Amino acid sequence: MTIQKRQSDARTLWLVLGAALALRLLLALVTEGYPYDMSCFVAWGDKLASQGPAAFYSEGYFADYPPGYLFVLGLVGLVRGMFSIPYESPLTYFLLALVPSLCDCAAAWLVWHVGSEFRPASRVPLLLAAFTAFNPLLLFDTGVWKQIDGAFALPLLGCFWLLEKPRYLPAAFWYGVALAIKPQALLFGPALAACFLAAIAQEENRFRAFGRCFGGAAVALVPPLAAGVPFYGIRDLLPSLLEKYAGTVSGYPYASINAFNWLTALGGNWQPLENTALFGISWHTLGWFLILAVTGGLVFFAVRSVQCGHFSPLLLAAYYGLGVFTFGHCMHERYMVPGVLLTLLAAARWNDIRLYAAGFGLSLTGFINLATVYSLAGSEDEWLSSATSSTVAVLVGLAETVCFVMLLFAVWDLALHGHALSLPERPRPEDPVPAGQPRWQRREVLGLAGLTLATAVLSFTYLGDTTAPQNPLDATDTILSETVTVEGTAINLWVYPGVSFGGSLKVSDAEGNVLLVQELGYSTCFSWSENRLPVSAGQTLTVTVENAQVFELSFRDGDGNPVPVTGGGALFDEQTSVPDTISQLNSMYFDEIYHGRTGYEQLHKMPVYETTHPPLGKDLIMAGIALFGMTGFGWRFSGTLFGVLLVPLAWCFARRLTRKRWIGAVAGVLLALDFMRFVQSRIATIDIYGTFFILLGAYFMLWYCQSVLQKGVTRSLLPMALGGVAFGLGCAAKWTGIYAGAGLAILYLGVLYARWRQKKPGFSSEFRTAALGGVVFYVLLPLCIYIASYLPYWWRNPDFSLGDWWNCQVSMYEYHSNLEATHPFESRWYTWLLGLRPVWYYQNTHLPDGLRASIAGLGGPVIWLAGLACLVALLWHQVSHRGSRAGAGVLILYGTQLIPWMLVTRCTFLYHYFPSSMFCLAAIALVLSHIHRESLARRIGIGLCVVSLVLFICYYPALSGLPIPTWWAEALECLPSFGFY
Numbered sequence: 001m002t003i004q005k006r007q008s009d010a011r012t013l014w015l016v017l018g019a020a021l022a023l024r025l026l027l028a029l030v031t032e033g034y035p036y037d038m039s040c041f042v043a044w045g046d047k048l049a050s051q052g053p054a055a056f057y058s059e060g061y062f063a064d065y066p067p068g069y070l071f072v073l074g075l076v077g078l079v080r081g082m083f084s085i086p087y088e089s090p091l092t093y094f095l096l097a098l099v100p101s102l103c104d105c106a107a108a109w110l111v112w113h114v115g116s117e118f119r120p121a122s123r124v125p126l127l128l129a130a131f132t133a134f135n136p137l138l139l140f141d142t143g144v145w146k147q148i149d150g151a152f153a154l155p156l157l158g159c160f161w162l163l164e165k166p167r168y169l170p171a172a173f174w175y176g177v178a179l180a181i182k183p184q185a186l187l188f189g190p191a192l193a194a195c196f197l198a199a200i201a202q203e204e205n206r207f208r209a210f211g212r213c214f215g216g217a218a219v220a221l222v223p224p225l226a227a228g229v230p231f232y233g234i235r236d237l238l239p240s241l242l243e244k245y246a247g248t249v250s251g252y253p254y255a256s257i258n259a260f261n262w263l264t265a266l267g268g269n270w271q272p273l274e275n276t277a278l279f280g281i282s283w284h285t286l287g288w289f290l291i292l293a294v295t296g297g298l299v300f301f302a303v304r305s306v307q308c309g310h311f312s313p314l315l316l317a318a319y320y321g322l323g324v325f326t327f328g329h330c331m332h333e334r335y336m337v338p339g340v341l342l343t344l345l346a347a348a349r350w351n352d353i354r355l356y357a358a359g360f361g362l363s364l365t366g367f368i369n370l371a372t373v374y375s376l377a378g379s380e381d382e383w384l385s386s387a388t389s390s391t392v393a394v395l396v397g398l399a400e401t402v403c404f405v406m407l408l409f410a411v412w413d414l415a416l417h418g419h420a421l422s423l424p425e426r427p428r429p430e431d432p433v434p435a436g437q438p439r440w441q442r443r444e445v446l447g448l449a450g451l452t453l454a455t456a457v458l459s460f461t462y463l464g465d466t467t468a469p470q471n472p473l474d475a476t477d478t479i480l481s482e483t484v485t486v487e488g489t490a491i492n493l494w495v496y497p498g499v500s501f502g503g504s505l506k507v508s509d510a511e512g513n514v515l516l517v518q519e520l521g522y523s524t525c526f527s528w529s530e531n532r533l534p535v536s537a538g539q540t541l542t543v544t545v546e547n548a549q550v551f552e553l554s555f556r557d558g559d560g561n562p563v564p565v566t567g568g569g570a571l572f573d574e575q576t577s578v579p580d581t582i583s584q585l586n587s588m589y590f591d592e593i594y595h596g597r598t599g600y601e602q603l604h605k606m607p608v609y610e611t612t613h614p615p616l617g618k619d620l621i622m623a624g625i626a627l628f629g630m631t632g633f634g635w636r637f638s639g640t641l642f643g644v645l646l647v648p649l650a651w652c653f654a655r656r657l658t659r660k661r662w663i664g665a666v667a668g669v670l671l672a673l674d675f676m677r678f679v680q681s682r683i684a685t686i687d688i689y690g691t692f693f694i695l696l697g698a699y700f701m702l703w704y705c706q707s708v709l710q711k712g713v714t715r716s717l718l719p720m721a722l723g724g725v726a727f728g729l730g731c732a733a734k735w736t737g738i739y740a741g742a743g744l745a746i747l748y749l750g751v752l753y754a755r756w757r758q759k760k761p762g763f764s765s766e767f768r769t770a771a772l773g774g775v776v777f778y779v780l781l782p783l784c785i786y787i788a789s790y791l792p793y794w795w796r797n798p799d800f801s802l803g804d805w806w807n808c809q810v811s812m813y814e815y816h817s818n819l820e821a822t823h824p825f826e827s828r829w830y831t832w833l834l835g836l837r838p839v840w841y842y843q844n845t846h847l848p849d850g851l852r853a854s855i856a857g858l859g860g861p862v863i864w865l866a867g868l869a870c871l872v873a874l875l876w877h878q879v880s881h882r883g884s885r886a887g888a889g890v891l892i893l894y895g896t897q898l899i900p901w902m903l904v905t906r907c908t909f910l911y912h913y914f915p916s917s918m919f920c921l922a923a924i925a926l927v928l929s930h931i932h933r934e935s936l937a938r939r940i941g942i943g944l945c946v947v948s949l950v951l952f953i954c955y956y957p958a959l960s961g962l963p964i965p966t967w968w969a970e971a972l973e974c975l976p977s978f979g980f981y
Helices: 002-030 035-051 070-083 090-118 124-133 136-144 149-164 168-181 183-202 206-232 237-249 283-308 313-327 333-350 353-376 387-417 442-460 592-603 616-628 632-658 661-672 675-681 687-711 714-733 736-757 763-788 791-796 802-818 861-879 885-902 910-930 934-960 966-972
Strands: 276-278 479-486 490-509 514-520 529-535 540-556 565-567 839-843 854-857
Touching: 002 090, 002 124, 002 136, 035 070, 035 090, 070 090, 090 124, 090 136, 090 149, 090 333, 124 333, 136 149, 136 333, 136 353, 149 168, 149 183, 149 313, 149 333, 168 183, 168 206, 183 206, 183 237, 183 283, 183 313, 183 333, 206 237, 276 283, 283 313, 283 387, 313 333, 313 387, 333 353, 333 387, 353 387, 353 861, 442 632, 442 661, 442 675, 490 592, 514 529, 514 540, 529 540, 592 616, 592 632, 616 632, 616 687, 616 714, 616 791, 632 661, 632 675, 632 687, 632 885, 632 910, 661 861, 661 910, 661 934, 675 687, 675 854, 675 910, 675 934, 687 714, 687 736, 687 885, 687 910, 714 736, 714 763, 736 763, 736 885, 736 910, 791 802, 854 934, 861 885, 861 910, 861 934, 885 910, 910 934, 934 966
Parallel strands: none
Antiparallel strands: 479 540, 479 565, 490 514, 490 529, 490 540, 839 854
């Protein structure tokens, strides 16, 4: 039985490794790699291929790698030369990633092999091998960064695994291979020495043991010496190699070189070694002190484990490699890769949950470390000096240190006592037929209605003015003038422009002197502006508008009161609609000038300015304008309505997911008080619509999956069809809806597989229904909905055709793929997880001293932070073989919404994480439902709601634009990366 199981696991493993290899190579093809390493690798390979090894290390030529891996790069250079493959070709990236990708897969196979040796009847080794194969740190390092750490780490893994056997001389050889590839192998030299010296204490024949030590040293030198001969010759080989290794090791004299570790957490990133760190101690001294402490720990663990009979080279190597990375100076971000792999290999050997957890945590922190550095390469923040980047570095450095401490506890217990904390047994398998949903109760319906009503009151209050000038002086493509006589002394002129494609407003006196010129462009539409224009009573002025709409003007005196005028035509015909003060209540801000404006243009059949997103969101904005006029309330109405409806939808989603009524209520309250939901629903942009339809599609897919497992595919056509409608609406609102489609597809196919495993009769008929339904409801129907969202284009121009529609899609793709714009409040995806960089949408500059008013797109602390913790917990349960279908579904929906943003290089913002945050909320709901003591779970849920309410009250001014005293505003900027007042 064990042999059959091992063979079955082996077949599964080969499928996993094949998929992992394909994914790495696909990532290599579609990403550009870390530019500095890529340029070096390509240049080195070309030089080696063209000039040969003997001329490679020429004087003044930068090449800080030893000879070992240069043969592979030279082969890449030969292939590129033979087929004339350019530097920036995806084929170049493919060739560079091929060998490290194969080595990554070999490392995953070794993890499975080691685990299977000790636990042949368990499926944990296969699961751990799968995690290693799809480890985000390794995927990014090899597939995206295109580094060779996989090729460097593999011989180190082989070395310390052979030492476990123990097979000393082959281990020494593999260590030499690693040393020939990268000088960083020297970091593991003390661990190797400890293993050889431990053999002296363990073996009775001390002479033989000493001989093995010297023999191992000699064998370890063979690979680097042999690799160096073609480059340096025999005579200069040893001194040249020593100079190369010494120069590489001392090449970056900084406390930390983008390594998110303990020294970075202390503020040492890119700090020169001679600078003061703590208590007058330099970073150089501090680093060496900590390395000596880690080395002392290595000696302690080696000696005690030999004495206690629990000596493990894998444990020592994992501890020392990661200990030096965590506490040592001059560390690069990728120096942790071998240590992480050694930790996973030690976990396979010992089956200790702390090793699993440390490897899991270090993989995540290392992944964020690499992603941060990679995404900022070549930017102004390349040195991670901004408040946002430095905060990320410090927080991730602290998290990495915590993970190492977890590893340290495991090594202590295992080395001194041999006590392994095995993974808990997997809970009883889930029932193949899920339980039904609880019936709705009257008080639950009333609670849902009450929460929705309260959310509506909260959201629509202080949203925008319900009146505004509606009758413009329309000088589009022409020049129009009006004469006006000011009846009192004026100091300022307020201007309320409409649509303009590069026009202007000019004010002249009776003698023709130009008193004011204001440019009117895309950024000025439907926003009141104040211009200083002193005018005496009785003065007659001429106002000239060129190629623009101007809805209204208003002269104001020194106290801000309106000054009456005579004449002026359409420019002064709606003075009762002029607001008392200028604020966000009556003026557009941020991207409202694109999407809100487009809603107005579509309603009036004008040429559309904003065409970089599908039109459904702007169609819905148009509906609000049609109902309430072109006012602040009108252009924000539809988005606010959808933001309100998002709350009962989240309630229903969490209720269906967990089958617990009270958890649905908790989810609804948390979302009602969520910062991002509140802000994004009250601004006339399209993200709220995409998010609503993404969650709606997830709800229908959840309903569909539960229905299929209970009643079969044929009796689940309603949620299938509704899910397709929601998916189509999401895509038509914003292309991020397409990201959600990947998650929906995985769940759609996954539940079909689960249905097959139920072994119900008639599955072939159900399969045909699912296949046809998938095509009809998730391909054809969404396509029709997407095309139908362009109806306003056809209303404006009956000649609008499918060819024109296709050109719109091409234009959108080219815009987003080629966008190189920057923004002071842009942020990368890894900062979204903690909401570190809010988007500053609006600042009121028309307030008296002592008051401030702003609107910021902030992440809700409870949903985002608690949700992130719950997502990590769910992921940990999945990879540790204790997960559930529901947990896997939430992770899939979250991951497919976020992962595409990891590959986006254009300017991105915190609100792009808004759809993903819906599944942070789902993760909270699911984790609450898994707490065995329901009374405790309820108290936690209530506590989260109370914290959300307190934070919402504190931050309401920053979310709504309400003016507050300066001290309050400054107190809200609790992180240096905030900056929204």
